[in-house]
Amino acid sequence: MKLTLKIWRQTGRKDKGRFVSYAMDDVNAEMSMLECLDVLNESLIERGEEPVAFEHDCREGICGSCGFMINGIPHGPLPATTVCQLTMRHFKDGEELVIEPWRAAAFPAVKDLVVDRRSFDRIIAAGGYISVSTGNAPDGNAILVSKDTSDRAMDAAACIGCGACVAACPNASSALFTGAKIAHLSILPQGAPERDGRALNMVAQMNAEGFGGCTNIGECTGACPKEIQLEVIATMNRDFIRGSWKRRDQEVRTVKPMTEWSTGSKLKIDPHATS
Amino acid sequence: MSTSAVGVREEERAPGFWGSTNGKKAVMAVTGAILFIFVIGHLAGNLQVFEGPAKLNAYGKLLHTLGELLWPVRIVLLLCVTLHITATVQLALLKKRARPVGYSAKKAIASSYSSRTMYWSGPIVLAFVIFHLLHLTAGYYHPGAAFIEGDVYHNVVSGFQVWWVSVWYIFSVILLGLHLRHGIWSMFQSLGMNHPRHTPILKSTAWVVAVTIVLGYISIPISVMLGVVK
Numbered sequence: 001m002k003l004t005l006k007i008w009r010q011t012g013r014k015d016k017g018r019f020v021s022y023a024m025d026d027v028n029a030e031m032s033m034l035e036c037l038d039v040l041n042e043s044l045i046e047r048g049e050e051p052v053a054f055e056h057d058c059r060e061g062i063c064g065s066c067g068f069m070i071n072g073i074p075h076g077p078l079p080a081t082t083v084c085q086l087t088m089r090h091f092k093d094g095e096e097l098v099i100e101p102w103r104a105a106a107f108p109a110v111k112d113l114v115v116d117r118r119s120f121d122r123i124i125a126a127g128g129y130i131s132v133s134t135g136n137a138p139d140g141n142a143i144l145v146s147k148d149t150s151d152r153a154m155d156a157a158a159c160i161g162c163g164a165c166v167a168a169c170p171n172a173s174s175a176l177f178t179g180a181k182i183a184h185l186s187i188l189p190q191g192a193p194e195r196d197g198r199a200l201n202m203v204a205q206m207n208a209e210g211f212g213g214c215t216n217i218g219e220c221t222g223a224c225p226k227e228i229q230l231e232v233i234a235t236m237n238r239d240f241i242r243g244s245w246k247r248r249d250q251e252v253r254t255v256k257p258m259t260e261w262s263t264g265s266k267l268k269i270d271p272h273a274t275s
Numbered sequence: 276m277s278t279s280a281v282g283v284r285e286e287e288r289a290p291g292f293w294g295s296t297n298g299k300k301a302v303m304a305v306t307g308a309i310l311f312i313f314v315i316g317h318l319a320g321n322l323q324v325f326e327g328p329a330k331l332n333a334y335g336k337l338l339h340t341l342g343e344l345l346w347p348v349r350i351v352l353l354l355c356v357t358l359h360i361t362a363t364v365q366l367a368l369l370k371k372r373a374r375p376v377g378y379s380a381k382k383a384i385a386s387s388y389s390s391r392t393m394y395w396s397g398p399i400v401l402a403f404v405i406f407h408l409l410h411l412t413a414g415y416y417h418p419g420a421a422f423i424e425g426d427v428y429h430n431v432v433s434g435f436q437v438w439w440v441s442v443w444y445i446f447s448v449i450l451l452g453l454h455l456r457h458g459i460w461s462m463f464q465s466l467g468m469n470h471p472r473h474t475p476i477l478k479s480t481a482w483v484v485a486v487t488i489v490l491g492y493i494s495i496p497i498s499v500m501l502g503v504v505k
Contacts, residue, residue, distance in 0.1 A: 019379065069378060069380070071380055071382065072378060072380035072381040073382050073384060098380045100378060100379060104373060105373050105375055106373070168384075170370070170391070171373060171374075172374040173296070175296075200289075201289075203295055203296075203297050204290075206296075207295050207296055208287065208289070210373060211296075212369050212370045212372075212373035212374070213296030213297075213299065213369055213370070214297075215393065215461075216300075216390070216460075216465065217386035217391060217457075218385045218387075219383060219385050219386045221385060222384040222385025222386075223385070229471070230469060230474075231469040231471060231474075233469075234468060234469030235467065235469075237297055237300070237301065237464070237465055237467040238467025238468070240297045240467075241297075241301055241466065241467055244291075244298065251288060252288070253287065253288055254286065254287050254288075254289045255286060256286070256287060
């Protein structure tokens with residue numbers, strides 16, 4: 001099949017970026033979107049041009065590395081699918097695909113379709129964990145969890161942190177991500193002791209990153225490849241309000257977002273250099 | 276590249292409840308709920324226009340004889356409007372900062388029309404409320420006929436006999452309905468209440484309530500224009 005890929009090209013953070021159209025004459029309908037880009041990149045390398053940079057890892061829809069906008073929808077038109085699992089047969093012959101990266105102030109551009117999503121890591125570091133004692137493994141049935149509760153926690157835990165929710169949100173809010181990371185712990189008894197502080201800290205870090213505010217419109221859940229529901233945002237709101245009410249004198253502190261790349265060396269090396 | 280640090284240990288004190296996006300939404304939910312209750316009470320009072328001049332004027336008089344209660348209620352409503360709008364403006368400014376470079380193509384796939392137009396329906400309803408207060412509460416601007424202090428029935432009927440006043444009223448009330456259709460369920464979400472079984476019911480209820488409110492309000496200017504109420 002024939003396709004035209006209109007891809008966002010940007011050499012680095014300081015570059016303004018632009019769309020470049022690539023005509024592809026022989027796209028195999030069974031290829032995934034990423035494989036299609038691989039084929040394009042092969043031809044670009046043969047022509048001596050810079051290949052399109054995009055993130056990928058597992059290519060089976062569970063790592064959360066890949067993701068970009070296709071015709072205005074994160075991960076493309078197929079619901080509950082990441083771009084690595086999206087096969088080209090879902091597009092029409094002769095179609096033009098507009099491919100651009102996630103756009104948000106909290107996701108600074110790195111190169112082409114790659115954005116810096118370390119803001120998500122900092123939100124998780126702010127409270128997305130539970131504290132457990134080390135030593136022998138506890139008895140498996142010491143804490144009883146009903147099937148219903150564990151299912152709900154697992155639904156929230158399905159979040160792979162790809163960033164499609166932020167990309168889809170008109171406010172560039174990360175409420176669905178933060179909500180999922182709060183809810184999958186908060187629903188379970190193991191997450192209960194740190195429940196109040198967790199929501200306060202993670203919401204504070206989310207706000208420090210410069211994400212927008214949630215307006216409950218639900219674009220995120222439509223774009224989410226793991227179909228995380230808006231309920232997790234309500235859980236975040238409840239925990240946040242509860243935590244704010246119950247807080248005594250613990251001070252909530254946030255980490256300053258770091259947007260530069262560390263080279264691990266004091267030598268002056270250009271961290272954006274590709275080789 | 277892969278060894279890049281995630282954050283620097285340069286800590287900052289987090290802003291409080293109002294300073295966070297979630298806190299602002301909670302404030303918007305509570306103030307919105309209070310304003311929603313007012314909208315219902317106001318409708319119930321106004322529908323007395325169908326019971327004739329004596330009944331409506333007596334109701335108007337009753338509100339004014341509440342005396343010490345009238346202004347506290349007004350102040351609470353004014354405070355709610357102020358907080359609701361302040362939070363909206365701040366979140367709208369944040370929205371602009373949060374996505375400095377826009378998309379060349381963006382499709383809405385899962386949101387409702389009313390939720391996407393909240394930023395429009397809100398300000399237009401505000402403009403209408405200001406007009407409405409000048410028109411029927413203060414009597415500062417009352418085209419068509421003279422405003423008579425205390426004769427609520429006369430003011431309403433002669434006011435709505437001006438066609439563009441009625442059209443503007445109907446248009447604004449429909450926008451208020453759209454605003455409520457999203458707002459009624461959204462306030463529960465902002466306050467942390469969402470349930471896979473109850474929220475769909477809540478959303479349908481929001482539809483029914485919004486449509487009922489719109490029909491209730493626009494029945495007044497329509498009846499005046501059709502000559503049913505004169």
